[in-house]
Amino acid sequence: MKIISHKLEKEHAAFIETKKTSGNFKAGRPDILVIHYTGSGNLESAVSTFLDPSVSASAHVLVDKNGQLTQMVPFNKVAWHAGRSTHLDRTGLNRYSIGIEVVNAGRLTPAGKSFVSWFGRKYPEEEAIQATHRNESEAGWWEQFTEAQIDSVFRLCKVLIATYPIKYIVGHEEISPGRKIDPGPAFPLDKLREKLLSGSRKDDTPAEEKTPEKGVVNATALNIRSGPSAQRETVAPALTRNTPLKILGKENGWYRVETKITGWVAARFVKPEN
Ligand SMILES: [Zn+2]
Structure with a gap:
Protein backbone atom coordinates (compact mmCIF):
# COMPACT_ATOMS: atom_id res chain seq x y z
CA MET A 1 0.00 0.00 0.00
CA LYS A 2 1.32 3.46 -0.88
CA ILE A 3 0.27 7.06 -0.40
CA ILE A 4 0.69 9.41 -3.37
CA SER A 5 -0.11 13.13 -3.01
CA HIS A 6 -1.77 12.43 0.36
CA LYS A 7 -4.11 9.83 -1.08
CA LEU A 8 -4.05 6.04 -0.86
CA GLU A 9 -3.31 4.44 -4.22
CA LYS A 10 -6.44 3.69 -6.26
CA GLU A 11 -6.05 -0.08 -6.12
CA HIS A 12 -6.08 0.02 -2.33
CA ALA A 13 -8.87 2.50 -1.61
CA ALA A 14 -11.87 4.24 -3.09
CA PHE A 15 -11.84 8.03 -2.82
CA ILE A 16 -15.13 9.81 -2.09
CA GLU A 17 -14.33 13.40 -1.29
CA THR A 18 -16.10 15.30 1.45
CA LYS A 19 -15.65 19.06 1.60
CA LYS A 20 -15.80 18.97 5.39
CA THR A 21 -12.23 19.99 6.25
CA SER A 22 -10.59 22.97 7.99
CA GLY A 23 -7.78 23.15 5.44
CA ASN A 24 -4.17 22.02 5.57
CA PHE A 25 -2.33 20.71 8.61
CA LYS A 26 0.49 22.90 9.91
CA ALA A 27 4.13 21.79 9.56
CA GLY A 28 5.11 18.72 11.58
CA ARG A 29 1.55 17.37 11.59
CA PRO A 30 -0.36 15.10 11.61
CA ASP A 31 1.43 13.23 14.38
CA ILE A 32 -1.49 11.28 15.91
CA LEU A 33 -3.70 8.52 14.53
CA VAL A 34 -7.16 8.42 16.12
CA ILE A 35 -9.11 5.14 15.89
CA HIS A 36 -12.91 5.25 15.89
CA TYR A 37 -15.83 3.01 15.12
CA THR A 38 -18.62 4.40 12.98
CA GLY A 39 -21.44 3.21 15.25
CA SER A 40 -23.24 2.15 12.10
CA GLY A 41 -24.38 -1.05 10.47
CA ASN A 42 -22.61 -0.50 7.17
CA LEU A 43 -20.17 1.62 5.20
CA GLU A 44 -22.82 3.42 3.14
CA SER A 45 -24.54 5.10 6.06
CA ALA A 46 -21.21 6.31 7.45
CA VAL A 47 -20.19 7.69 4.05
CA SER A 48 -23.48 9.55 3.68
CA THR A 49 -23.10 11.05 7.18
CA PHE A 50 -19.65 12.33 6.24
CA LEU A 51 -21.03 13.80 3.00
CA ASP A 52 -24.07 15.39 4.67
CA PRO A 53 -23.44 19.17 4.89
CA SER A 54 -25.76 19.46 7.90
CA VAL A 55 -23.60 17.15 10.08
CA SER A 56 -20.26 18.54 11.32
CA ALA A 57 -18.34 15.29 11.02
CA SER A 58 -15.80 13.82 8.63
CA ALA A 59 -12.84 11.45 8.74
CA HIS A 60 -9.89 10.57 6.57
CA VAL A 61 -10.51 6.86 6.02
CA LEU A 62 -13.30 4.34 6.59
CA VAL A 63 -12.61 0.62 6.94
CA ASP A 64 -15.45 -1.59 5.76
CA LYS A 65 -16.31 -5.02 7.21
CA ASN A 66 -14.41 -6.74 4.41
CA GLY A 67 -11.35 -4.59 5.06
CA GLN A 68 -11.85 -2.32 2.06
CA LEU A 69 -10.76 1.27 2.52
CA THR A 70 -12.63 4.42 1.51
CA GLN A 71 -10.73 7.68 1.85
CA MET A 72 -12.77 10.89 2.19
CA VAL A 73 -10.22 13.57 3.14
CA PRO A 74 -6.61 13.80 1.85
CA PHE A 75 -4.05 13.17 4.61
CA ASN A 76 -2.65 16.73 4.44
CA LYS A 77 -6.05 18.22 5.39
CA VAL A 78 -7.77 18.49 8.77
CA ALA A 79 -10.95 16.38 9.13
CA TRP A 80 -13.64 16.65 11.79
CA HIS A 81 -13.57 13.40 13.75
CA ALA A 82 -12.20 14.08 17.23
CA GLY A 83 -14.35 16.98 18.46
CA ARG A 84 -13.68 18.12 22.02
CA SER A 85 -10.59 16.16 22.91
CA THR A 86 -7.35 16.23 24.90
CA HIS A 87 -4.06 14.40 24.55
CA LEU A 88 -1.08 15.20 26.82
CA ASP A 89 -0.92 19.01 26.70
CA ARG A 90 -2.94 19.50 23.52
CA THR A 91 -6.66 19.98 22.94
CA GLY A 92 -8.84 20.00 19.82
CA LEU A 93 -7.03 17.09 18.26
CA ASN A 94 -8.48 17.39 14.76
CA ARG A 95 -5.64 19.81 14.04
CA TYR A 96 -3.02 17.16 14.85
CA SER A 97 -4.53 13.88 13.78
CA ILE A 98 -5.70 11.49 11.09
CA GLY A 99 -9.10 9.95 11.80
CA ILE A 100 -9.69 6.28 10.96
CA GLU A 101 -13.29 5.07 11.22
CA VAL A 102 -13.89 1.33 11.38
CA VAL A 103 -17.40 0.19 10.41
CA ASN A 104 -18.82 -1.34 13.59
CA ALA A 105 -22.04 -0.99 15.58
CA GLY A 106 -20.30 -0.60 18.95
CA ARG A 107 -22.09 -1.54 22.14
CA LEU A 108 -24.78 -4.22 21.89
CA THR A 109 -27.63 -5.05 24.22
CA PRO A 110 -28.49 -8.71 24.92
CA ALA A 111 -31.96 -9.66 23.62
CA GLY A 112 -32.74 -13.31 24.14
CA LYS A 113 -30.16 -15.39 22.29
CA SER A 114 -28.99 -12.52 20.12
CA PHE A 115 -28.02 -8.88 20.50
CA VAL A 116 -29.34 -5.50 19.37
CA SER A 117 -27.40 -2.36 18.39
CA TRP A 118 -28.42 1.18 19.36
CA PHE A 119 -29.99 1.59 15.91
CA GLY A 120 -32.10 -1.54 16.36
CA ARG A 121 -30.30 -4.08 14.22
CA LYS A 122 -30.03 -7.67 15.45
CA TYR A 123 -26.64 -9.37 15.75
CA PRO A 124 -26.14 -13.13 16.23
CA GLU A 125 -24.10 -14.40 19.15
CA GLU A 126 -21.06 -15.16 16.94
CA GLU A 127 -20.73 -11.47 16.08
CA ALA A 128 -20.74 -10.29 19.69
CA ILE A 129 -17.95 -10.29 22.23
CA GLN A 130 -18.15 -9.69 25.97
CA ALA A 131 -15.47 -7.34 27.23
CA THR A 132 -14.83 -4.53 29.69
CA HIS A 133 -14.29 -1.04 28.31
CA ARG A 134 -11.13 0.70 29.53
CA ASN A 135 -13.27 3.56 30.92
CA GLU A 136 -15.80 1.27 32.65
CA SER A 137 -15.72 -1.28 35.44
CA GLU A 138 -18.26 -3.84 34.26
CA ALA A 139 -18.20 -6.04 31.19
CA GLY A 140 -20.57 -5.29 28.32
CA TRP A 141 -21.32 -6.69 24.87
CA TRP A 142 -19.78 -5.31 21.67
CA GLU A 143 -19.89 -6.11 18.00
CA GLN A 144 -16.72 -7.95 16.99
CA PHE A 145 -14.49 -6.38 14.39
CA THR A 146 -13.75 -8.68 11.47
CA GLU A 147 -10.33 -10.15 10.96
CA ALA A 148 -10.16 -8.38 7.57
CA GLN A 149 -10.88 -5.01 9.21
CA ILE A 150 -8.21 -5.41 11.84
CA ASP A 151 -5.70 -6.59 9.28
CA SER A 152 -6.58 -3.60 7.12
CA VAL A 153 -6.29 -1.09 10.00
CA PHE A 154 -2.86 -2.48 10.91
CA ARG A 155 -1.64 -2.13 7.32
CA LEU A 156 -3.14 1.34 6.92
CA CYS A 157 -1.54 2.59 10.15
CA LYS A 158 1.78 1.13 9.09
CA VAL A 159 1.82 3.08 5.83
CA LEU A 160 0.65 6.27 7.56
CA ILE A 161 3.46 5.92 10.11
CA ALA A 162 5.94 5.47 7.27
CA THR A 163 4.63 8.60 5.50
CA TYR A 164 3.81 11.09 8.26
CA PRO A 165 5.58 12.00 11.53
CA ILE A 166 3.17 9.86 13.60
CA LYS A 167 4.14 9.54 17.26
CA TYR A 168 0.89 8.35 18.84
CA ILE A 169 -2.03 6.03 18.13
CA VAL A 170 -5.03 6.71 20.36
CA GLY A 171 -8.66 5.68 20.63
CA HIS A 172 -11.40 8.32 20.58
CA GLU A 173 -12.41 6.96 24.01
CA GLU A 174 -8.99 7.98 25.36
CA ILE A 175 -8.98 11.57 24.11
CA SER A 176 -12.69 12.23 24.81
CA PRO A 177 -13.41 10.03 27.85
CA GLY A 178 -16.92 10.36 29.27
CA ARG A 179 -18.13 11.61 25.89
CA LYS A 180 -16.98 8.82 23.57
CA ILE A 181 -16.60 5.03 23.91
CA ASP A 182 -15.18 4.18 20.47
CA PRO A 183 -13.38 2.07 19.35
CA GLY A 184 -14.20 0.10 22.53
CA PRO A 185 -12.73 -3.09 23.98
CA ALA A 186 -13.43 -5.27 20.94
CA PHE A 187 -10.71 -3.35 19.08
CA PRO A 188 -7.08 -4.41 19.76
CA LEU A 189 -5.82 -0.87 20.33
CA ASP A 190 -2.98 -1.78 22.68
CA LYS A 191 -1.77 -4.46 20.27
CA LEU A 192 -1.81 -1.92 17.45
CA ARG A 193 0.36 0.50 19.45
CA GLU A 194 2.63 -2.25 20.68
CA LYS A 195 3.16 -3.59 17.21
CA LEU A 196 3.58 -0.34 15.28
CA LEU A 197 5.05 2.11 17.78
CA SER A 198 7.22 -0.24 19.79
CA GLY A 199 10.57 0.83 18.28
CA SER A 200 11.94 2.13 21.57
CA ARG A 201 10.33 -0.53 23.75
CA LYS A 202 11.39 -3.57 21.77
CA ASP A 203 14.46 -4.29 23.90
CA ASP A 204 12.38 -4.54 27.06
CA THR A 205 10.12 -7.26 25.69
CA PRO A 206 12.19 -9.97 24.06
CA ALA A 207 9.58 -12.56 25.11
CA GLU A 208 7.13 -10.93 22.69
CA GLU A 209 9.40 -11.75 19.78
ZN1 LIG B 1 -15.15 8.54 17.34
Whole structure:
Protein backbone atom coordinates (compact mmCIF):
# COMPACT_ATOMS: atom_id res chain seq x y z
CA MET A 1 0.00 0.00 0.00
CA LYS A 2 1.32 3.46 -0.88
CA ILE A 3 0.27 7.06 -0.40
CA ILE A 4 0.69 9.41 -3.37
CA SER A 5 -0.11 13.13 -3.01
CA HIS A 6 -1.77 12.43 0.36
CA LYS A 7 -4.11 9.83 -1.08
CA LEU A 8 -4.05 6.04 -0.86
CA GLU A 9 -3.31 4.44 -4.22
CA LYS A 10 -6.44 3.69 -6.26
CA GLU A 11 -6.05 -0.08 -6.12
CA HIS A 12 -6.08 0.02 -2.33
CA ALA A 13 -8.87 2.50 -1.61
CA ALA A 14 -11.87 4.24 -3.09
CA PHE A 15 -11.84 8.03 -2.82
CA ILE A 16 -15.13 9.81 -2.09
CA GLU A 17 -14.33 13.40 -1.29
CA THR A 18 -16.10 15.30 1.45
CA LYS A 19 -15.65 19.06 1.60
CA LYS A 20 -15.80 18.97 5.39
CA THR A 21 -12.23 19.99 6.25
CA SER A 22 -10.59 22.97 7.99
CA GLY A 23 -7.78 23.15 5.44
CA ASN A 24 -4.17 22.02 5.57
CA PHE A 25 -2.33 20.71 8.61
CA LYS A 26 0.49 22.90 9.91
CA ALA A 27 4.13 21.79 9.56
CA GLY A 28 5.11 18.72 11.58
CA ARG A 29 1.55 17.37 11.59
CA PRO A 30 -0.36 15.10 11.61
CA ASP A 31 1.43 13.23 14.38
CA ILE A 32 -1.49 11.28 15.91
CA LEU A 33 -3.70 8.52 14.53
CA VAL A 34 -7.16 8.42 16.12
CA ILE A 35 -9.11 5.14 15.89
CA HIS A 36 -12.91 5.25 15.89
CA TYR A 37 -15.83 3.01 15.12
CA THR A 38 -18.62 4.40 12.98
CA GLY A 39 -21.44 3.21 15.25
CA SER A 40 -23.24 2.15 12.10
CA GLY A 41 -24.38 -1.05 10.47
CA ASN A 42 -22.61 -0.50 7.17
CA LEU A 43 -20.17 1.62 5.20
CA GLU A 44 -22.82 3.42 3.14
CA SER A 45 -24.54 5.10 6.06
CA ALA A 46 -21.21 6.31 7.45
CA VAL A 47 -20.19 7.69 4.05
CA SER A 48 -23.48 9.55 3.68
CA THR A 49 -23.10 11.05 7.18
CA PHE A 50 -19.65 12.33 6.24
CA LEU A 51 -21.03 13.80 3.00
CA ASP A 52 -24.07 15.39 4.67
CA PRO A 53 -23.44 19.17 4.89
CA SER A 54 -25.76 19.46 7.90
CA VAL A 55 -23.60 17.15 10.08
CA SER A 56 -20.26 18.54 11.32
CA ALA A 57 -18.34 15.29 11.02
CA SER A 58 -15.80 13.82 8.63
CA ALA A 59 -12.84 11.45 8.74
CA HIS A 60 -9.89 10.57 6.57
CA VAL A 61 -10.51 6.86 6.02
CA LEU A 62 -13.30 4.34 6.59
CA VAL A 63 -12.61 0.62 6.94
CA ASP A 64 -15.45 -1.59 5.76
CA LYS A 65 -16.31 -5.02 7.21
CA ASN A 66 -14.41 -6.74 4.41
CA GLY A 67 -11.35 -4.59 5.06
CA GLN A 68 -11.85 -2.32 2.06
CA LEU A 69 -10.76 1.27 2.52
CA THR A 70 -12.63 4.42 1.51
CA GLN A 71 -10.73 7.68 1.85
CA MET A 72 -12.77 10.89 2.19
CA VAL A 73 -10.22 13.57 3.14
CA PRO A 74 -6.61 13.80 1.85
CA PHE A 75 -4.05 13.17 4.61
CA ASN A 76 -2.65 16.73 4.44
CA LYS A 77 -6.05 18.22 5.39
CA VAL A 78 -7.77 18.49 8.77
CA ALA A 79 -10.95 16.38 9.13
CA TRP A 80 -13.64 16.65 11.79
CA HIS A 81 -13.57 13.40 13.75
CA ALA A 82 -12.20 14.08 17.23
CA GLY A 83 -14.35 16.98 18.46
CA ARG A 84 -13.68 18.12 22.02
CA SER A 85 -10.59 16.16 22.91
CA THR A 86 -7.35 16.23 24.90
CA HIS A 87 -4.06 14.40 24.55
CA LEU A 88 -1.08 15.20 26.82
CA ASP A 89 -0.92 19.01 26.70
CA ARG A 90 -2.94 19.50 23.52
CA THR A 91 -6.66 19.98 22.94
CA GLY A 92 -8.84 20.00 19.82
CA LEU A 93 -7.03 17.09 18.26
CA ASN A 94 -8.48 17.39 14.76
CA ARG A 95 -5.64 19.81 14.04
CA TYR A 96 -3.02 17.16 14.85
CA SER A 97 -4.53 13.88 13.78
CA ILE A 98 -5.70 11.49 11.09
CA GLY A 99 -9.10 9.95 11.80
CA ILE A 100 -9.69 6.28 10.96
CA GLU A 101 -13.29 5.07 11.22
CA VAL A 102 -13.89 1.33 11.38
CA VAL A 103 -17.40 0.19 10.41
CA ASN A 104 -18.82 -1.34 13.59
CA ALA A 105 -22.04 -0.99 15.58
CA GLY A 106 -20.30 -0.60 18.95
CA ARG A 107 -22.09 -1.54 22.14
CA LEU A 108 -24.78 -4.22 21.89
CA THR A 109 -27.63 -5.05 24.22
CA PRO A 110 -28.49 -8.71 24.92
CA ALA A 111 -31.96 -9.66 23.62
CA GLY A 112 -32.74 -13.31 24.14
CA LYS A 113 -30.16 -15.39 22.29
CA SER A 114 -28.99 -12.52 20.12
CA PHE A 115 -28.02 -8.88 20.50
CA VAL A 116 -29.34 -5.50 19.37
CA SER A 117 -27.40 -2.36 18.39
CA TRP A 118 -28.42 1.18 19.36
CA PHE A 119 -29.99 1.59 15.91
CA GLY A 120 -32.10 -1.54 16.36
CA ARG A 121 -30.30 -4.08 14.22
CA LYS A 122 -30.03 -7.67 15.45
CA TYR A 123 -26.64 -9.37 15.75
CA PRO A 124 -26.14 -13.13 16.23
CA GLU A 125 -24.10 -14.40 19.15
CA GLU A 126 -21.06 -15.16 16.94
CA GLU A 127 -20.73 -11.47 16.08
CA ALA A 128 -20.74 -10.29 19.69
CA ILE A 129 -17.95 -10.29 22.23
CA GLN A 130 -18.15 -9.69 25.97
CA ALA A 131 -15.47 -7.34 27.23
CA THR A 132 -14.83 -4.53 29.69
CA HIS A 133 -14.29 -1.04 28.31
CA ARG A 134 -11.13 0.70 29.53
CA ASN A 135 -13.27 3.56 30.92
CA GLU A 136 -15.80 1.27 32.65
CA SER A 137 -15.72 -1.28 35.44
CA GLU A 138 -18.26 -3.84 34.26
CA ALA A 139 -18.20 -6.04 31.19
CA GLY A 140 -20.57 -5.29 28.32
CA TRP A 141 -21.32 -6.69 24.87
CA TRP A 142 -19.78 -5.31 21.67
CA GLU A 143 -19.89 -6.11 18.00
CA GLN A 144 -16.72 -7.95 16.99
CA PHE A 145 -14.49 -6.38 14.39
CA THR A 146 -13.75 -8.68 11.47
CA GLU A 147 -10.33 -10.15 10.96
CA ALA A 148 -10.16 -8.38 7.57
CA GLN A 149 -10.88 -5.01 9.21
CA ILE A 150 -8.21 -5.41 11.84
CA ASP A 151 -5.70 -6.59 9.28
CA SER A 152 -6.58 -3.60 7.12
CA VAL A 153 -6.29 -1.09 10.00
CA PHE A 154 -2.86 -2.48 10.91
CA ARG A 155 -1.64 -2.13 7.32
CA LEU A 156 -3.14 1.34 6.92
CA CYS A 157 -1.54 2.59 10.15
CA LYS A 158 1.78 1.13 9.09
CA VAL A 159 1.82 3.08 5.83
CA LEU A 160 0.65 6.27 7.56
CA ILE A 161 3.46 5.92 10.11
CA ALA A 162 5.94 5.47 7.27
CA THR A 163 4.63 8.60 5.50
CA TYR A 164 3.81 11.09 8.26
CA PRO A 165 5.58 12.00 11.53
CA ILE A 166 3.17 9.86 13.60
CA LYS A 167 4.14 9.54 17.26
CA TYR A 168 0.89 8.35 18.84
CA ILE A 169 -2.03 6.03 18.13
CA VAL A 170 -5.03 6.71 20.36
CA GLY A 171 -8.66 5.68 20.63
CA HIS A 172 -11.40 8.32 20.58
CA GLU A 173 -12.41 6.96 24.01
CA GLU A 174 -8.99 7.98 25.36
CA ILE A 175 -8.98 11.57 24.11
CA SER A 176 -12.69 12.23 24.81
CA PRO A 177 -13.41 10.03 27.85
CA GLY A 178 -16.92 10.36 29.27
CA ARG A 179 -18.13 11.61 25.89
CA LYS A 180 -16.98 8.82 23.57
CA ILE A 181 -16.60 5.03 23.91
CA ASP A 182 -15.18 4.18 20.47
CA PRO A 183 -13.38 2.07 19.35
CA GLY A 184 -14.20 0.10 22.53
CA PRO A 185 -12.73 -3.09 23.98
CA ALA A 186 -13.43 -5.27 20.94
CA PHE A 187 -10.71 -3.35 19.08
CA PRO A 188 -7.08 -4.41 19.76
CA LEU A 189 -5.82 -0.87 20.33
CA ASP A 190 -2.98 -1.78 22.68
CA LYS A 191 -1.77 -4.46 20.27
CA LEU A 192 -1.81 -1.92 17.45
CA ARG A 193 0.36 0.50 19.45
CA GLU A 194 2.63 -2.25 20.68
CA LYS A 195 3.16 -3.59 17.21
CA LEU A 196 3.58 -0.34 15.28
CA LEU A 197 5.05 2.11 17.78
CA SER A 198 7.22 -0.24 19.79
CA GLY A 199 10.57 0.83 18.28
CA SER A 200 11.94 2.13 21.57
CA ARG A 201 10.33 -0.53 23.75
CA LYS A 202 11.39 -3.57 21.77
CA ASP A 203 14.46 -4.29 23.90
CA ASP A 204 12.38 -4.54 27.06
CA THR A 205 10.12 -7.26 25.69
CA PRO A 206 12.19 -9.97 24.06
CA ALA A 207 9.58 -12.56 25.11
CA GLU A 208 7.13 -10.93 22.69
CA GLU A 209 9.40 -11.75 19.78
CA LYS A 210 9.62 -15.47 20.52
CA THR A 211 7.11 -17.71 18.79
CA PRO A 212 5.33 -19.98 21.27
CA GLU A 213 5.12 -23.70 20.50
CA LYS A 214 1.50 -24.16 21.48
CA GLY A 215 -1.57 -22.04 21.95
CA VAL A 216 -5.35 -21.98 22.00
CA VAL A 217 -7.85 -20.00 19.94
CA ASN A 218 -8.75 -16.82 21.81
CA ALA A 219 -11.78 -15.72 19.73
CA THR A 220 -15.33 -16.94 19.24
CA ALA A 221 -14.52 -17.94 15.67
CA LEU A 222 -11.08 -17.80 14.08
CA ASN A 223 -10.60 -18.26 10.35
CA ILE A 224 -7.90 -20.68 9.25
CA ARG A 225 -6.45 -19.74 5.88
CA SER A 226 -4.14 -21.00 3.16
CA GLY A 227 -1.61 -18.21 3.74
CA PRO A 228 -0.59 -15.45 6.16
CA SER A 229 -3.15 -12.81 5.08
CA ALA A 230 -6.87 -12.09 5.52
CA GLN A 231 -7.04 -12.04 1.71
CA ARG A 232 -6.19 -15.77 1.49
CA GLU A 233 -9.07 -18.27 1.30
CA THR A 234 -10.13 -20.25 4.34
CA VAL A 235 -9.19 -23.94 4.36
CA ALA A 236 -11.75 -25.22 6.87
CA PRO A 237 -14.67 -23.97 8.95
CA ALA A 238 -13.66 -21.32 11.52
CA LEU A 239 -11.94 -22.66 14.63
CA THR A 240 -13.86 -22.29 17.87
CA ARG A 241 -12.63 -20.80 21.13
CA ASN A 242 -10.01 -22.83 23.05
CA THR A 243 -9.18 -25.09 20.08
CA PRO A 244 -5.63 -26.32 20.82
CA LEU A 245 -3.05 -25.36 18.21
CA LYS A 246 0.49 -26.49 17.53
CA ILE A 247 2.38 -23.44 16.24
CA LEU A 248 4.70 -24.29 13.37
CA GLY A 249 5.88 -20.85 12.30
CA LYS A 250 5.26 -17.10 12.23
CA GLU A 251 5.08 -14.50 9.50
CA ASN A 252 3.79 -10.90 9.55
CA GLY A 253 1.62 -11.42 12.60
CA TRP A 254 0.26 -14.78 11.41
CA TYR A 255 0.95 -18.25 12.79
CA ARG A 256 1.11 -21.40 10.72
CA VAL A 257 -0.70 -23.86 12.91
CA GLU A 258 -1.61 -27.50 13.05
CA THR A 259 -4.90 -28.67 14.47
CA LYS A 260 -6.92 -31.29 12.52
CA ILE A 261 -5.47 -29.59 9.46
CA THR A 262 -2.66 -27.14 8.81
CA GLY A 263 -3.21 -23.49 7.93
CA TRP A 264 -2.61 -19.88 8.92
CA VAL A 265 -4.37 -17.89 11.64
CA ALA A 266 -3.96 -14.30 12.85
CA ALA A 267 -1.49 -14.51 15.76
CA ARG A 268 -3.32 -11.90 17.86
CA PHE A 269 -6.23 -14.31 18.32
CA VAL A 270 -4.03 -17.06 19.71
CA LYS A 271 -3.27 -17.32 23.41
CA PRO A 272 0.16 -18.90 23.89
CA GLU A 273 0.44 -21.96 26.13
CA ASN A 274 3.70 -23.47 27.20
ZN1 LIG B 1 -15.15 8.54 17.34
